[in-house]
Amino acid sequence: MTEYKGNPVSEGIAVGKVYLYQPYVPEAVEGEIPEAEVPQVIARYEAMLEGAKKELEAIRRRLEEAGDGDKAKIFTAHQDILFDVAMDEEIRDKISYDLLTPEWAVHRVYEKFMKMLGKAKDPLIRERVADLRDVKNRLLRVAAGVPEKNLAALAEPVVVVAHDLLPSDTATLDRKNVLAIVTEVGGATSHSAIIARSYEIPALLGVPGVTEKLSHGQEAAVDALEGVLIADPSPEQKAEFSARREAFLARRAQEKKFLAVEPRMADGTVVPVHLNVGSASDQELAAEKYTDGVGLFRTEFVYMGREQLPTEEEQYEIYKKVLAAFGDRPVTLRTLDIGGDKKLPCMELPVEENPFLGNRALRLCFSMPEVFLTQLRAALRASVHGNLWIMFPMVGSLDDIRRAKEYLEKAKAQLEERGIPYSPDVKVGIMVEIPSIALVADLAAKEVDFASIGTNDLTQYSIAVDRMNPALGEYYQNYHPALFRLIGYVVSSFAKEGKPVSVCGEMGGDPLAAAVLVGLGMSKLSMGAASVARIKKLLSGLTMEKAKELAARACALPTSSQVEEYLKTELSPLL
Amino acid sequence: MYSKRTVIKNQTGLHARPASEFIALASKFSSRITIKKLSEDEDANAKSIVMLLALGLPMGEEVEIVAKGEDEVEAVDSLIALIDSKFGED
The missing domain is CATH 3.20.20.60 (Phosphoenolpyruvate-binding domains)
Structure with a gap:
């Protein structure tokens, strides 16, 4: 049994198996192409755009059909980014004139614009950096031919443990199967925290190195009232957490009646x-x-x-x-x-x-x-x-x-x-x-x-x-x-x-x-x-x-x- | 070339939904369109959401929209009208 402390940003208690969520993080490597191949490479870049667009449209449609228009808008915004004229032009230039591979061109241009938005005075604009990173990862993953891994369909109720959750992760979250969210980074006002509260999912953020300390399938007890996670809880601890979870849920349900x-x-x-x-x-x-x-x-x-x-x-x-x-x-x-x-x-x-x-x-x-x-x-x-x-x-x-x-x-x-x-x-x-x-x-x-x-x-x-x-x-x-x-x-x-x-x-x-x-x-x-x-x-x-x-x-x-x-x-x- | 000035009047400023609506409308025209932030003498491609966000146009900012091309007059007039409509806020 090991205990970890974190920042309880969304109240609740949960006991369950750890679902270690480590999405594919593409790493673009520097690379050049022969000048003669420029037309084929441009075609490859366009295929990346097309693949990413198909995924985004599928997610948006699914969310709209589920009546979740607000979340669907996130993916409309991602399509706007994907086809942004300024970034698109720069990526094409980098391929055609600097002879960069499409992955490296995408990486360079997205990083540049992320840095630019990161300097904005308005915090709401700075938050859009996460959306750009999300779209960039999607493009590079499509280029690598790796299928999307997300939290949209979980086989059983789990405690999701991740470094951080991106907007596309939380928007497609399989809510009924997420017992709790635990991340390495983030505070009370982070994207993950806001989503967790609106879904009433217990969340413990800012637990350093938690993705390395916990393993997939390991049992964990999360107390997002006190800000504690216990790995491999004893049967007594599990029973205690379960009882407190019931009491917490009963209290919350009862309080709601009074709202x-x-x-x-x-x-x-x-x-x-x-x-x-x-x-x-x-x-x-x-x-x-x-x-x-x-x-x-x-x-x-x-x-x-x-x-x-x-x-x-x-x-x-x-x-x-x-x-x-x-x-x-x-x-x-x-x-x-x-x-x-x-x-x-x-x-x-x-x-x-x-x-x-x-x-x-x-x-x-x-x-x-x-x-x-x-x-x-x-x-x-x-x-x-x-x-x-x-x-x-x-x-x-x-x-x-x-x-x-x-x-x-x-x-x-x-x-x-x-x-x-x-x-x-x-x-x-x-x-x-x-x-x-x-x-x-x-x-x-x-x-x-x-x-x-x-x-x-x-x-x-x-x-x-x-x-x-x-x-x-x-x-x-x-x-x-x-x-x-x-x-x-x-x-x-x-x-x-x-x-x-x-x-x-x-x-x-x-x-x-x-x-x-x-x-x-x-x-x-x-x-x-x-x-x-x-x-x-x-x-x-x-x-x-x-x-x-x-x-x-x-x-x-x-x-x-x-x-x-x-x-x-x-x-x-x-x- | 054709241009006009106005002041951002909606509370959100030109980001989030208003920014998306703005570039969606700008993209319908063939003219090259830029939006200029007069307080800092900086401009951005009016069809690029990312540039628009990076420029940062909160409520109260004076802007100039400049277009060059076949449909320049219509482009500028309709984008100015969109800003002046406060994007349906309040």
């Missing part, structure tokens, strides 16, 4: 469940169907991976998309929260000694008025398409609130000057993540319309622990009673003014903490799409009376571990 239900507690109290949005992709916004609004729209992605700052127009289009998707449900847009450890290529920010206590978020926006005003104008313009709530991050004092509101008024005035409309009903609120603002919540509540607790930062600022420092893991205490007391004070202060408080940090999606937060009087919970079903399930089994009891106790117990222990005992029947 679309109204977030109603056992006594009838409704606690709206909102969505945290971080990319505004269509896939992310699809969760609109079962959430009551956006509790946190992180706008940082608009600024990421680019050399120039996004224009007002660009931002407006993105904000409009999210607002329109949610209609009259609130969308809480957090203004730019960058600086310190988070860097952007489109802004030159100095290195700071103490980035978390530095010039970040709202403070940074105050020092760059044009950047801030551009974002505020874009958001205000988008407000006519939905129900906009604007939220300022890293607020430490009433001065910050007043100053931020002045900027908002200025942005409004600038739009009025240009005769551009915005909604008169835009709500203005703050993130509560600095203890100083939490302690004057009674005063803050008089000057804003709402607050949202950013539990991750509030925790690290309250207990003075850098959450990125692995040496401090034990000190970063999620259930520290001080936090619940602090949050309780914010909620009751805002309640006195009749104003709502929500929570949008990781605590909101953690069932143990969420139960306490509801008991403290939180008006709504906001979380990533993956936590929605779990939290709705919890709410359905909890009464407000019970939640209040849990909250009182969580504030009274002396230590974080005792709070956690208590909540686990009390809530285990509901999880």
